[in-house]
Amino acid sequence: MVAVPILLSLATGAFAASAADWQARSIYQVVTDRFATSDGSGPQCNTADRKYCGGTFKGITSHLDYIQNMGFDAIWISPIVKNIGGSTGYGEAYHGYWPMDLYNLNDGFGTPDDLKELSAALHKRGMYLMVDVVVNHFAATSTPPSLTYSGYTPFNAETDYHPLCWIQDNNNQTQVEQCWVGDTTVALMDINTESDNVVNTYNAWIKNLTSFYSIDGIRIDTAKHIRKDFWPAFVKSSGVFSIGEILSNETDYTGDYTNYMDAVLDYPSWFAVTQAFASTTGNIALIAQNIPETQQYFKNGGISTGAFLENHDQPRFQSWTTDLSLVKNAMAYTFVTDGIPILYYGQEQGYTGGNEPASREALWFSSYQTENKPLVDHVVKMNAVRKASIAADAKFLSTQMKVIANNTNNIAVQKGKLLSALTNLGSKGAAQTFELTGTGYTANEQLVDVLSCSNITADASGNVNIAFTGGNPQIVVPVSYLAGSGLCGSSKSTKTTAPSGSSKSGAETLGFASAFLAAVVGIVGMLPLVL
Numbered sequence: 001m002v003a004v005p006i007l008l009s010l011a012t013g014a015f016a017a018s019a020a021d022w023q024a025r026s027i028y029q030v031v032t033d034r035f036a037t038s039d040g041s042g043p044q045c046n047t048a049d050r051k052y053c054g055g056t057f058k059g060i061t062s063h064l065d066y067i068q069n070m071g072f073d074a075i076w077i078s079p080i081v082k083n084i085g086g087s088t089g090y091g092e093a094y095h096g097y098w099p100m101d102l103y104n105l106n107d108g109f110g111t112p113d114d115l116k117e118l119s120a121a122l123h124k125r126g127m128y129l130m131v132d133v134v135v136n137h138f139a140a141t142s143t144p145p146s147l148t149y150s151g152y153t154p155f156n157a158e159t160d161y162h163p164l165c166w167i168q169d170n171n172n173q174t175q176v177e178q179c180w181v182g183d184t185t186v187a188l189m190d191i192n193t194e195s196d197n198v199v200n201t202y203n204a205w206i207k208n209l210t211s212f213y214s215i216d217g218i219r220i221d222t223a224k225h226i227r228k229d230f231w232p233a234f235v236k237s238s239g240v241f242s243i244g245e246i247l248s249n250e251t252d253y254t255g256d257y258t259n260y261m262d263a264v265l266d267y268p269s270w271f272a273v274t275q276a277f278a279s280t281t282g283n284i285a286l287i288a289q290n291i292p293e294t295q296q297y298f299k300n301g302g303i304s305t306g307a308f309l310e311n312h313d314q315p316r317f318q319s320w321t322t323d324l325s326l327v328k329n330a331m332a333y334t335f336v337t338d339g340i341p342i343l344y345y346g347q348e349q350g351y352t353g354g355n356e357p358a359s360r361e362a363l364w365f366s367s368y369q370t371e372n373k374p375l376v377d378h379v380v381k382m383n384a385v386r387k388a389s390i391a392a393d394a395k396f397l398s399t400q401m402k403v404i405a406n407n408t409n410n411i412a413v414q415k416g417k418l419l420s421a422l423t424n425l426g427s428k429g430a431a432q433t434f435e436l437t438g439t440g441y442t443a444n445e446q447l448v449d450v451l452s453c454s455n456i457t458a459d460a461s462g463n464v465n466i467a468f469t470g471g472n473p474q475i476v477v478p479v480s481y482l483a484g485s486g487l488c489g490s491s492k493s494t495k496t497t498a499p500s501g502s503s504k505s506g507a508e509t510l511g512f513a514s515a516f517l518a519a520v521v522g523i524v525g526m527l528p529l530v531l
Contacts, residue, residue, distance in 0.1 A: 017128055017216045019262040022241045023303065023397050024390055025128060026341040026383050028072040031312055032056070032080075032109050033094040034362045035345055036063045045362035047353065050091020053362050057110035061118045064125060066368045070348065070376060071383025074128035076219055080115060082106050084139045089185035095312065095360070096132065097221060098139030098186065101153040102205050112213075119214045128216035130243075131209075135202060135234070136222040137181060137188035147189075154201055155191060162190040177227050193230045203237035210240050217241035223257060223264070224248070231260040243306050243340075247313075251290065255297030258304040266305035266339050269294065273309065277330035278320040280409075280426040287333070288406045291413070294338075301400050302338030309334050310344035312360055317347070319354040325427040325471030328378050328451075332473045335382035336413060336420040338401050348376045378451070381487060385450045385475055388485035389418045392478075410434050410468070417441070419476040421466040434466040441478075449474040453488035 033052055034045065036059030045053035060077065067075060082101035083093035096106060105112055119129050138152050144164050149156050164187075165179040182188040192198055209215065223231070223244030235242045243263040246254045249271040257264050272286035295301035309330050310316050317330055327350075335341045346353075349366040350373075353359035370376045389396045393416045401415040410423045412434060421434055441447065441462040448455055456476060458464050466474050486492030 017241060019241050019304075020397075022074070022128070022217060022262075022340060024387075025074040026072050026335070026386065027074045027076050027130065027306070027343070028067045028070070029076045029308075029311060029342055029344045030060060030078070031095065031345065031360050032060065032078040033096075034360050035060055036364060036368075038062075038110070042362070042364040042367075045365075047357045047360055050094070050357050051087070052092055052094040052108050055109070055362070057114040057118045061114075061121045063368060064121060064127070066370070068125055068127065069370065070379050071387065072343070073126060074130060074216070075122065076130040076132065076217075076342070077118075078109070079132040079134050079221070080105055080109065080213075081134075084141065088141050091357070093139070097134055098188075099134050100138055100151065103153055115213055123214065129214070130217040130219055130241075131213070131215050132219045132221060133206065133209075134221045135191070135193070136225040137190055139182075140187045140189050141185070143184055143187050147187075154205075155198065160192055160195065160198055162192050176225055181222065181225065190225070193226050199230065199233070203233055206234060206238045210238050215240060217243065219265075220244040220261065223261070228257065228260045231257075235261050251293040252297045255294070255299070258299035263304045263306055263340070264298075265311075265342075266294070266302065266307050266337075269302075269305070269337065269339075270308060270314075273330055273333050274317065274320070276411075277326050277333075277422075277424050278317070280323075280326070280424055280429065282424045284406055284409060284411050284424060287411055287413075288403050291401060291403055295400055303398065303400070305337075305339035306342050307334045307337045307339035308342040308344065310347050310359070311342075312344065313356060314359065315354045316344075316351055316359050318350060318352040319359070322352070323426050323471070324374060325429075325473075326424060327375065329422045329424065329471070329473045331375070331378060332382055332420060332451075332475060333413075333422060335386050336401070336415060336418060336475065338415065341383075341386065343379060348379045349373065350375055381450055382475070384485050384487050384492075385418065385477060385481075388481045388487065389416060389477060391484065392481045393417065404436050404438060405434065407434075412436050412466070414439060417478055417481070419447075419464065421468070421474040421476070423468050423471055423473065425468060425471040427471045429468075429471045432468045434468060436464045436466060437461070439464055446479045447476050448479050448482065448488060449476050450482075450487045451475050455479070 033055040035055045037054045038056045038058040043054050079096035081099050082104040083098045083106055084100050122129050140147055149158055162178045167175050167179045169175055180188055180190045217240050218238055224246045242261040244257055244261045246257050246264045247267055248254045249268050251268040254264055254268055269290050272290040276282040276284045276287050298304050318327060345363055346361055351361050353361050396416040399416045401413050404412040404414050409425050412421045419439060439462055441458040443460045443462060445458040482488055482490040484493035
């Protein structure tokens with residue numbers, strides 16, 4: 001490998017998509033090592049071993065049809081930088097969250113050219129690329145005083161890290177931000193983001209990274225573990241959409257971070273939704289309570305969130321219930337909220353892994369089958385109805401959802417004219433009628449449940465009666481929304497929207513005069529990037 005210096009401060013960047021551009025997207029999350037291999041093989045992959053299984057950037061590129069055909073127009077991949085090598089007491093760094101070198105890629109995933117080819121292939125399809133980034137820490141298998149820092153890049157001095165202390169109290173924000181995550185088996189060395197040198201280095205690095213690989217968005221790992229006022233300059237330097245991980249069930253605590261980055265993963269809603277639909281005795285009221293809280297505490301309300309049901313850190317939903325109707329209701333909610341829908345790979349295949357590492361199964365064991373897969377079909381319909389609503393209503397994305405009605409087992413939420421009636425009655429639950437008023441539909445408006453393709457007619461007052469059968473959700477829109485959607489026998493539009501300005505590939509190495517100028521004005525100058 002040859003380390004080629006890239007001028008960070010003056011590099012020509014990708015014209016990244018804005019937060020508004022991302023709002024219309026839906027994201028498919030990939031654990032790179034577990035999605036697809038370069039040669040299409042299906043090697044053994046025992047999640048309990050916590051070892052690399054062979055998934056690569058090339059593997060993702062070769063299976064973009066699978067992702068796009070489900071209606072997704074963006075992907076989120078694992079962190080890409082070089083991680084610590086070898087095996088630890090917690091296995092290998094196949095997941096990408098144990099970085100040690102910002103300026104080289106994780107060669108287990110492929111080469112820089114492989115990643116650029118993935119980016120280009122996505123953009124050719126009108127899709128976006130989101131890359132996970134880890135800023136809070138580097139990883140080590142030892143702790144001070146035996147820990148040596150010289151092997152880390154670029155933070156190779158003890159002063160680049162906070163002094164060792166373990167987080168003992170997650171309610172103590174100083175500890176959360178300045179103490180270390182992990183333990184003596186794998187210590188996550190807390191980087192000193194109060195240091196001007198660290199801050200400048202990070203800002204230059206992220207600017208170069210997004211530019212060089214034509215990245216459209218970043219997902220920020222462990223964002224709450226860094227002081228909030230670090231983030232605005234970092235996000236601005238990236239030049240792309242940002243969404244942070246704030247693991248908390250507190251809406252006000254989580255929502256405050258939307259004042260420092262574009263969006264956050266909506267963990268408070270995740271806690272509510274999983275508790276509501278994991279069983280037939282779940283508490284539906286938690287969702288009704290959560291929606292107005294989100295709109296109160298999050299910048300732009302729920303619009304500044306990423307909505308999800310599963311991810312790489314949490315047990316899969318189907319480890320809690322295999323009742324398909326409950327699963328469909330919970331999955332549907334992800335697509336009808338104000339946030340950007342995010343689907344974790346394997347969810348559509350009915351994967352059932354529990355706590356990690358069990359929830360990081362290899363997708364090749366599914367053979368990427370889409371026929372006779374009820375959850376694949378469900379995802380296709382949910383993506384389609386969301387896109388149909390966006391196409392039919394120019395204000396759909398900016399319109400905040402509202403609760404129309406809720407009771408012990410049922411809830412109806414509405415965003416624009418997209419009405420979603422959800423239930424935790426379960427597949428063996430008795431049939432129920434859910435009477436909905438205040439929907440805003442016109443008298444006798446012709447509607448359709450896009451999941452069953454059953455026609456519904458609003459009454460003379462615009463009210464709607466929903467008849468739940470088999471515990472299935474109903475996702476209702478005006479019949480006029482079907483045109484071009486591919487839903488319920490309608491034809492599907494072939495229109496493809498190119499990403500807003502992610503067409504330029506990469507940073508350009510500039511001449512000596514430009515490099516000299518950057519050095520003179522004190523901007524971080526030349527940093528190596530492996531090519």
